[in-house]
Amino acid sequence: MTGWVAIAGLGPGREDLVTPEVTAAVAEATDIIGYIPYVARIAPRDGLTLHPSDNRVELDRALHALQLAANGARVVVVSSGDPGVFAMASAVFEAVEQHPEYTETDIRVLPGITAMLAAAAAAGAPLGHDFCAINLSDNLKPWSLIENRLRMAARGDFAMAFYNPRSKSRPEGFEKTLNILREECGTDRLITFARAVSTPDQALNTVTLGEATPDMADMRTVVIVGNAATRRVGKYVYTPRSAS
Amino acid sequence: MTGWVAIAGLGPGREDLVTPEVTAAVAEATDIIGYIPYVARIAPRDGLTLHPSDNRVELDRALHALQLAANGARVVVVSSGDPGVFAMASAVFEAVEQHPEYTETDIRVLPGITAMLAAAAAAGAPLGHDFCAINLSDNLKPWSLIENRLRMAARGDFAMAFYNPRSKSRPEGFEKTLNILREECGTDRLITFARAVSTPDQALNTVTLGEATPDMADMRTVVIVGNAATRRVGKYVYTPRSAS
Numbered sequence: 001m002t003g004w005v006a007i008a009g010l011g012p013g014r015e016d017l018v019t020p021e022v023t024a025a026v027a028e029a030t031d032i033i034g035y036i037p038y039v040a041r042i043a044p045r046d047g048l049t050l051h052p053s054d055n056r057v058e059l060d061r062a063l064h065a066l067q068l069a070a071n072g073a074r075v076v077v078v079s080s081g082d083p084g085v086f087a088m089a090s091a092v093f094e095a096v097e098q099h100p101e102y103t104e105t106d107i108r109v110l111p112g113i114t115a116m117l118a119a120a121a122a123a124g125a126p127l128g129h130d131f132c133a134i135n136l137s138d139n140l141k142p143w144s145l146i147e148n149r150l151r152m153a154a155r156g157d158f159a160m161a162f163y164n165p166r167s168k169s170r171p172e173g174f175e176k177t178l179n180i181l182r183e184e185c186g187t188d189r190l191i192t193f194a195r196a197v198s199t200p201d202q203a204l205n206t207v208t209l210g211e212a213t214p215d216m217a218d219m220r221t222v223v224i225v226g227n228a229a230t231r232r233v234g235k236y237v238y239t240p241r242s243a244s
Numbered sequence: 245m246t247g248w249v250a251i252a253g254l255g256p257g258r259e260d261l262v263t264p265e266v267t268a269a270v271a272e273a274t275d276i277i278g279y280i281p282y283v284a285r286i287a288p289r290d291g292l293t294l295h296p297s298d299n300r301v302e303l304d305r306a307l308h309a310l311q312l313a314a315n316g317a318r319v320v321v322v323s324s325g326d327p328g329v330f331a332m333a334s335a336v337f338e339a340v341e342q343h344p345e346y347t348e349t350d351i352r353v354l355p356g357i358t359a360m361l362a363a364a365a366a367a368g369a370p371l372g373h374d375f376c377a378i379n380l381s382d383n384l385k386p387w388s389l390i391e392n393r394l395r396m397a398a399r400g401d402f403a404m405a406f407y408n409p410r411s412k413s414r415p416e417g418f419e420k421t422l423n424i425l426r427e428e429c430g431t432d433r434l435i436t437f438a439r440a441v442s443t444p445d446q447a448l449n450t451v452t453l454g455e456a457t458p459d460m461a462d463m464r465t466v467v468i469v470g471n472a473a474t475r476r477v478g479k480y481v482y483t484p485r486s487a488s
Contacts, residue, residue, distance in 0.1 A: 016264040021261055084370075089365070109369065110365065113357065133375055141487035153402075157389075236340075243384065
């Protein structure tokens with residue numbers, strides 16, 4: 001039996017946003033590895049071992065997947081959203097780099113609906129023109145890098161999507177982000193807070209940067225900031241395809 | 245009968261990358277509207293009218309969808325990839341803005357797997373850290389805006405994904421893009437050309453910016469440029485989760 005690792009995106013939450021490719025991989029799997037709430041989305045069955053693990057052990061989890069596959073297991077590493085966007089795909093390749101004996105492992109990345117695209121769809125089309133995706137967590141990068149990226153994105157007049165905007169351990173980061181954005185983009189720019197998109201808890205809130213406050217975001221929120229042309233039409237928010 | 249418009253993403257090409265949400269909307273539809281090759285992906289059946297149209301008539305197509313829905317039709321406007329990323333969602337909202345009588349139309353955007361995420365998955369995880377998506381077509385924006393966005397994205401050390409990199413009518417744009425990138429990022433930066441991802445014609449080619457030539461891209465290619473830390477491991481290309 002030849003083992004493999006599939007790093008799969010489960011989408012933002014609702015089951016009809018999981019691709020058939022991912023569903024098929026889960027059906028073939030012997031082992032599911034991932035963060036506790038994502039593994040909880042997989043139905044238990046005979047012959048399938050679930051390996052839920054806590055947050056911030058991504059490299060251990062990745063190495064575990066590679067070890068199991070080397071022993072013949074068919075391993076699906078689950079992420080929410082898309083595994084290549086602030087999720088487990090990079091962690092698995094980091095683990096391969098640190099453990100070159102796994103370089104020949106059969107690894108596939110199975111894309112998924114990432115949170116910003118589900119959030120944009122729920123709001124209208126705020127990412128309809130050039131945009132950036134920025135992870136506001138400073139666990140793995142210095143704040144100075146985040147600040148520079150925010151300013152460059154604003155000066156390029158990109159729309160922006162923010163992942164991990166705010167955590168209990170560092171509530172000040174998102175307040176700094178809002179201040180930088182007001183300085184660079186003014187107070188009239190539209191900002192959408194999209195919480196728990198596609199789940200029963202979904203909540204959308206679009207305000208101006210002048211009205212935005214840090215407590216509008218939590219760790220289940222994706223934040224989308226428009227470009228200079230982003231506007232409302234009816235209950236929707238959209239960015240036109242042309243520049244102005 | 246109450247009409248509606250669903251703007252749906254068919255993903256990059258392979259059928260197992262179409263979400264069940266989109267499949268269900270197509271099954272309920274009375275009318276399918278879209279660019280000829282995307283409408284061709286929908287199986288004909290009794291009670292379903294297909295309305296294929298040519299490129300560059302996006303606003304006409306959007307208005308047609310709104311008119312049909314006002315008469316009770318259940319209309320799916322199809323895009324490839326995700327409808328909110330350089331596709332039909334913004335065009336529909338532009339049409340609503342120009343024709344306020346359609347403001348109350350029931351419009352839903354159904355997300356899909358956009359080309360850059362499928363391309364990144366096929367290559368490894370080159371978008372595993374902060375990144376930008378830029379449409380290099382200058383049909384709807386001046387070249388000066390594209391150039392500024394390229395430079396700001398480079399100075400923010402974002403990875404970048406380019407849509408519509410090169411067309412027969414403006415082959416010089418992508419050559420200028422490569423020159424700007426070499427100036428801003430140096431010649432060692434990795435660049436991946438991902439053509440026709442998820443289709444039988446899929447072809448991946450990763451080279452350095454120094455080795456890249458304009459003819460490596462065509463209109464079926466998504467181009468991904470790494471950030472300063474993007475590297476190869478085995479046959480994969482990935483961007484680590486940390487800054488360096």
